[in-house]
Amino acid sequence: MKSNRRQFMAALALGAGAAGLGFDSFYWENNHLEVTAYDWLTAKFPGDASPIRLVQISDLHLKKFGGFEKLVAQKVNELEPGLLVMTGDFIEANDKFEELKGFLQLLPSSCPKFAVLGNWDHWSGVKVKEFDRAFAGLGIALLDNSREELKVGSERICLVGVDDPTNGWDKLDKAAAHLSDRQFNLFLAHSPNIISQIRDLPIDLMLCGHTHGGQVRLPGVKPFWLPRKCEGYIAGFYTKNGKTMYVNRGLGNSVVPVRFRCLPEITVFTLKPEERRG
Numbered sequence: 116m117k118s119n120r121r122q123f124m125a126a127l128a129l130g131a132g133a134a135g136l137g138f139d140s141f142y143w144e145n146n147h148l149e150v151t152a153y154d155w156l157t158a159k160f161p162g163d164a165s166p167i168r169l170v171q172i173s174d175l176h177l178k179k180f181g182g183f184e185k186l187v188a189q190k191v192n193e194l195e196p197g198l199l200v201m202t203g204d205f206i207e208a209n210d211k212f213e214e215l216k217g218f219l220q221l222l223p224s225s226c227p228k229f230a231v232l233g234n235w236d237h238w239s240g241v242k243v244k245e246f247d248r249a250f251a252g253l254g255i256a257l258l259d260n261s262r263e264e265l266k267v268g269s270e271r272i273c274l275v276g277v278d279d280p281t282n283g284w285d286k287l288d289k290a291a292a293h294l295s296d297r298q299f300n301l302f303l304a305h306s307p308n309i310i311s312q313i314r315d316l317p318i319d320l321m322l323c324g325h326t327h328g329g330q331v332r333l334p335g336v337k338p339f340w341l342p343r344k345c346e347g348y349i350a351g352f353y354t355k356n357g358k359t360m361y362v363n364r365g366l367g368n369s370v371v372p373v374r375f376r377c378l379p380e381i382t383v384f385t386l387k388p389e390e391r392r393g
């Protein structure tokens with residue numbers, strides 16, 4: 116009798132554990148956010164330069180324009196970015212393009228906004244020029260193997276962006292031709308495999324996405340799933356050939372709608388001079 120009771124309690128605990136795990140993986144983590152924040156010091160800014168708040172979002176994989184997407188927009192607005200960048204995989208299917216525009220409309224109107232496209236944006240069937248036109252109407256500059264210089268606060272920043280490197284649509288030679296080393300050069304690309312090509316370019320910081328952080332992260336174990344062209348880069352900072360890249364964990368998911376110990380992420384980089392005067 117006692118043994119039956121023990122078995123029943125064990126089965127009950129296992130069932131509750133599985134239900135909790137399922138709730139966490141399929142619902143809770145997919146509907147909550149982590150804002151990660153870093154200081155990024157640069158000798159390119161004079162000592163009396165005001166810090167610039169650079170915000171990155173990535174891999175929305177918008178399936179519907181719902182509560183989570185509104186939460187993302189609200190958080191981004193609360194962060195009051197000086198510069199907002201988006202590193203691709205906005206949608207997976209062309210019937211979500213209108214809903215994507217609804218989401219993008221909620222982003223801050225007062226800061227410069229830049230985007231590059233990811234593999235899923237191409238696979239959605241929406242043409243690059245349609246993204247370009249829609250983004251331009253919403254105050255977002257699409258960097259399609261191109262670059263743009265602008266003044267943010269008191270400092271000049273050059274944003275260099277390539278089309279999706281996952282499928283080889285990147286044209287780095289075109290985007291970074293004759294790039295000057297005098298200004299702060301921020302590089303945007305969807306997938307992190309591009310880092311091996313950056314070697315000799317005067318890039319100060321690279322921002323990528325694509326990996327979703329692996330989506331399921333068990334302690335001490337490599338992710339079970341990573342998309343093509345991650346090349347061992349999963350999440351966070353990496354340095355190769357003297358160039359530093361940050362891989363954002365993204366907001367959405369693809370293939371399996373699961374996240375475990377891998378919350379969706381908004382990243383904030385505070386760009387500051389290496390030495391402050393006065």
Ligand SMILES: [Fe+2]
Nearest residue numbers: 204233234325
């Ligand atoms: Fe991707």
